[in-house]
Amino acid sequence: MDVKLWTWILVGFSFAIYLGIAIWSRAGSTKDFYVAGGGVPSIANGMATGADWMSAASFLGMAGLISSMGRDGSVYLMGWTGGYVLLALLLAPYLRRFGKFTVPDFIGDRYYSNTARVVAVVCAIFVSFTYVAGQMRGVGIVFSRFLDVDINTGVIAGMAIVFFYAVLGGMKGITYTQVAQYCVLIFAFMVPAIFISLMLTQHPLPQTGLGATTAEGTYLLDKLDGLQKELGFAAYTEGHKPMIDVFAIALTLMVGTAGLPHVIVRFYTVKKVSDARKSAFWALLFIAILYTTAPAVSVFARTNLLETIPGRSYAEVPTWFKNWEHAGLIAWLDKNGDGKIQYDGSGDPFAKMEGAAKLAPVFAEGDARGASGERVLLNAATPARNELYIDADIIVLANPEIANLPNWVIGLVAAGGLAAALSTAAGLLLVISTSVAHDLVKRTLNPSISEKGELLVARAAAGVAVCVAGYFGIRPPGFVAQVVAFAFGLAASSFFPAIILGIFWKRATREGAVAGMICGLLFTACYICYFKFGLPGLGMGDASQWWWGISPEGIGMLGMLVNVGIAVAVSLATPAPPEAVRDLVERVRLPRAAFGEEDSGPVAH
Amino acid sequence: MRNDPSLPGEEAKSRYWKKNLSWLGGLLSVWFLVSYGCGILWVDALDRIRIPGTGFKLGFWFAQQGSIFVFVVLIAIYVKVMDRLDRELLGKND
Numbered sequence: 066m067d068v069k070l071w072t073w074i075l076v077g078f079s080f081a082i083y084l085g086i087a088i089w090s091r092a093g094s095t096k097d098f099y100v101a102g103g104g105v106p107s108i109a110n111g112m113a114t115g116a117d118w119m120s121a122a123s124f125l126g127m128a129g130l131i132s133s134m135g136r137d138g139s140v141y142l143m144g145w146t147g148g149y150v151l152l153a154l155l156l157a158p159y160l161r162r163f164g165k166f167t168v169p170d171f172i173g174d175r176y177y178s179n180t181a182r183v184v185a186v187v188c189a190i191f192v193s194f195t196y197v198a199g200q201m202r203g204v205g206i207v208f209s210r211f212l213d214v215d216i217n218t219g220v221i222a223g224m225a226i227v228f229f230y231a232v233l234g235g236m237k238g239i240t241y242t243q244v245a246q247y248c249v250l251i252f253a254f255m256v257p258a259i260f261i262s263l264m265l266t267q268h269p270l271p272q273t274g275l276g277a278t279t280a281e282g283t284y285l286l287d288k289l290d291g292l293q294k295e296l297g298f299a300a301y302t303e304g305h306k307p308m309i310d311v312f313a314i315a316l317t318l319m320v321g322t323a324g325l326p327h328v329i330v331r332f333y334t335v336k337k338v339s340d341a342r343k344s345a346f347w348a349l350l351f352i353a354i355l356y357t358t359a360p361a362v363s364v365f366a367r368t369n370l371l372e373t374i375p376g377r378s379y380a381e382v383p384t385w386f387k388n389w390e391h392a393g394l395i396a397w398l399d400k401n402g403d404g405k406i407q408y409d410g411s412g413d414p415f416a417k418m419e420g421a422a423k424l425a426p427v428f429a430e431g432d433a434r435g436a437s438g439e440r441v442l443l444n445a446a447t448p449a450r451n452e453l454y455i456d457a458d459i460i461v462l463a464n465p466e467i468a469n470l471p472n473w474v475i476g477l478v479a480a481g482g483l484a485a486a487l488s489t490a491a492g493l494l495l496v497i498s499t500s501v502a503h504d505l506v507k508r509t510l511n512p513s514i515s516e517k518g519e520l521l522v523a524r525a526a527a528g529v530a531v532c533v534a535g536y537f538g539i540r541p542p543g544f545v546a547q548v549v550a551f552a553f554g555l556a557a558s559s560f561f562p563a564i565i566l567g568i569f570w571k572r573a574t575r576e577g578a579v580a581g582m583i584c585g586l587l588f589t590a591c592y593i594c595y596f597k598f599g600l601p602g603l604g605m606g607d608a609s610q611w612w613w614g615i616s617p618e619g620i621g622m623l624g625m626l627v628n629v630g631i632a633v634a635v636s637l638a639t640p641a642p643p644e645a646v647r648d649l650v651e652r653v654r655l656p657r658a659a660f661g662e663e664d665s666g667p668v669a670h
Numbered sequence: 671m672r673n674d675p676s677l678p679g680e681e682a683k684s685r686y687w688k689k690n691l692s693w694l695g696g697l698l699s700v701w702f703l704v705s706y707g708c709g710i711l712w713v714d715a716l717d718r719i720r721i722p723g724t725g726f727k728l729g730f731w732f733a734q735q736g737s738i739f740v741f742v743v744l745i746a747i748y749v750k751v752m753d754r755l756d757r758e759l760l761g762k763n764d
Contacts, residue, residue, distance in 0.1 A: 131734075136713075136730055136733060136734070139709060139733035139734050142733070142734055142735075142737075142738065143705045143709050143710075143733065143737050143738070146737070146738045146741050147701065147705045147737065147741060149741070150698075150701050150741045150744055150745060151701075153745050153748070154694055154697060154698065154744075154745070154748055155694070158752070272735060273724075275725075275726070275734075275735075276721065276724030276725045276726040276731070277724065277725065278725065284724070284725025285725055286725040286726065286727075286730075287725055302717070302727055302730045303717075304713065304714070308710060308711065311710055312706060312710050312711070315705065315706070315709075315710060316706075319705075339752070339753055339756065342748065342749045342752055342753075343749055345745060345749075346742075346745045346746055346748075346749050349741060349742050349745050350742055353738050353739070353741070353742050356738050357735045357738050357739070360734040360735060651683075654687050654690075655683055655686060655687070655759070656756050656759065656760065658760050659677060659678050659683060659686075659759055659760060660677065
């Protein structure tokens, strides 16, 4: 059977499972809708958290990024998993004990202020939308490349599925679907990795295969370093970014992921605090399976790529090359007219189009073809010898094809990519709908709304959110890539310090928290805008002006320090929080039973 | 229920919190050492050492795999320790 048929079968089968689960686990109450009734077993919650956490970026994007960045790509591996440690140790147990539905709820109650609540809601919604747009792009890529449907149709199909189970099932539907999605995505990620690991190193475990020898007897990593240097690329296992920037980016990613609202909310779905801690452990274990395999996949793919492509004539390239060229994610500009593909480290093959945010190929209308049969590019050539452009996003998807694996494996990877994108999108949509229905309508605008009314608002909000997300998927704003830097930077400089101070420092006051969040956010947003888009009246900055060499991706670290500094200073200058709030903090720190209360349900105060 | 004598007193509660904080401090120090220490700050020095029998340079291994394994262990320890602290505080043996 061919790839397309396999893909249709595997994707169709996995979608049928998701829909079946959605129908089986419909939400009946707001508690079902927001937190799945609060009684999900901790292993299941761990899997769901894993699927929620691992987005299209983790599944499709990360290994490709590492593949092109080498050791500098470690910031993503350490940043995303290390942030998880912060979340599990510093946030999850306390927020679970607090026992309300959302992060803005905690911020609003802890800082006895609706202003703080609204600031938190706005941050949560902004961060979530940024993220959802990225997931929808992932769905679009998979559909357009493997199922040969138009990207728009693909995005609409993805939207329809998410809409169905998120709106119908709420958190309950999402949780059990995510368990299934975790199984699909981890299987889809591991199968090709194990295959390729066996082929290259005879090790079944990709984790050890990465450090093993190849058939010629040299270590795989040494071989890749050799290949890279031969072609003028920098050595794979060495770092090239300045250390301070790597440090800042890693810290921003860690603190930013720890503050992502859709993952925090997952800890409300278990019965008690000790279960929240356990499910945090399970989740990281499940995440670690993929995250320790990803660096191996990067190296396998890079090695295979460098052995297959450079110096080959276009007429003889494997089919996958032409397929991805057709999808617009590989481009070749035959600068010296020899019909062979020169791929080396001499620089970008062509310039970005005027006004474009990043380098991307733009092809001539009507599928025009050049002398060797390649797609004609409109981008201007650069003086560099390099002729090849490869989008990092395709590495994971193309990997099984590059390694010549059976067709069903390729279909499986497509189903896995969709599982990763849909599970994260659903979690985020739920955060948006909860933030609107619960934090905005119920707690701020119309506290007398009935349970039924609130549920209706939540469903409507989820519906609107799906449509907006789909719109961004079909018409991605040109700045999607830049906006991702925003999501982490803003989460790092807003939520995280406010929650941590709220738990660990009783003296933190309303004024301090609000001032800290606003200053942290503004500082980070201005820095990113100045270097990414330009600010009115100031123009656009370039890399030589970065403070201490910290790139916009890493600025969340400073934003966080600004937030903490201001929050502490303002808190000390304003009256201490009321007795009831200090009492609340006291309770959040200790097991519920120490106060003679049941271990589920919200904290009494 | 508030003043039930079977509930832990103020002193036990504050002891629980202090122990919790010192465990957090310890675990997060290890967290910092393996990721920012071994994976970023000292990575080049560690790269001069190879893990015997493999192609891994030590710093590279910490940055791409080792730190993640340590993270999993850290959370496992935390789960165990907190369950024990909970039992000590509440005087239950379940």
